[in-house]
Amino acid sequence: MSKTILVLNGSPKKSGNTERLVAWFTEGARPQGAEVEVIRAAALDFKVNGCASCRACQKKKRYECVINDEAKEVLKKMAQADAVVFATPLYFYGPSAQLKLIIDRMFSLYKWDNAAGTFSSPMKGKTMALMVSAYEDIGLKIVEKAFKLIADYSEMGFKSLLVPNAGESGEIERIKGIRARTVAFAKKVCAT
Numbered sequence: 080m081s082k083t084i085l086v087l088n089g090s091p092k093k094s095g096n097t098e099r100l101v102a103w104f105t106e107g108a109r110p111q112g113a114e115v116e117v118i119r120a121a122a123l124d125f126k127v128n129g130c131a132s133c134r135a136c137q138k139k140k141r142y143e144c145v146i147n148d149e150a151k152e153v154l155k156k157m158a159q160a161d162a163v164v165f166a167t168p169l170y171f172y173g174p175s176a177q178l179k180l181i182i183d184r185m186f187s188l189y190k191w192d193n194a195a196g197t198f199s200s201p202m203k204g205k206t207m208a209l210m211v212s213a214y215e216d217i218g219l220k221i222v223e224k225a226f227k228l229i230a231d232y233s234e235m236g237f238k239s240l241l242v243p244n245a246g247e248s249g250e251i252e253r254i255k256g257i258r259a260r261t262v263a264f265a266k267k268v269c270a271t
């Protein structure tokens with residue numbers, strides 16, 4: 080059966096460095112038989128600024144957010160995909176705010192039993208992949224660590240591609256071999 084991969088592009092820039100990484104990733108994944116869907120976080124119609132912390136999702140049987148907007152549909156797709164790829168520019172040593180708006184709403188994809196100290200989640204066993212481009216080579220490891228912690232907590236596999244010296248939007252193409260590296264990264268993600 081073909082693997083389904085959901086790619087969340089966190090950059091507000093069309094034709095930016097992140098968009099190029101996503102295009103090369105897709106170029107690498109599709110020949111492996113993967114079904115790849117790309118969603119631009121910045122284009123989503125959000126009804127709330129991130130998670131409202133209402134905890135209403137914890138009272139529902141299903142793993143779903145109670146806020147009815149486009150991000151809710153993205154979360155449903157995350158729960159169904161085999162792999163979720165977070166692609167983001169580095170913004171002040173973290174992911175973009177546009178991507179973080181979705182990440183915080185992943186709260187609805189977990190059900191905690193605090194008394195028992197356990198939780199369940201449809202994210203368990205999936206693969207999380209991270210692609211980050213940045214102007215400098217400072218801070219990429221910090222954002223990688225944050226995503227790895229989420230993956231470990233969720234019992235997901237984890238792979239990352241960190242791209243420093245990507246410069247301003249579009250300049251990533253000047254990095255020698257970056258397209259081939261991203262295509263190879265996609266193949267690795269497909270092989271998990």
Ligand SMILES: Cc1cc2nc3c(=O)[nH]c(=O)nc-3n(C[C@H](O)[C@H](O)[C@H](O)COP(=O)(O)O)c2cc1C
Pocket residue numbers: 090091092094095096097098167168169170171172173212213214215216217218245246247248249
């Ligand atoms: C709001 C903002 C914050 C940024 N913060 C950082 C940073 O902390 N470190 C860094 O190396 N680059 C930083 N950058 C540069 C971007 O990460 C970099 O140019 C990235 O490759 C742009 O990707 P894009 O073209 O997909 O938007 C920042 C850019 C913006 C617009």
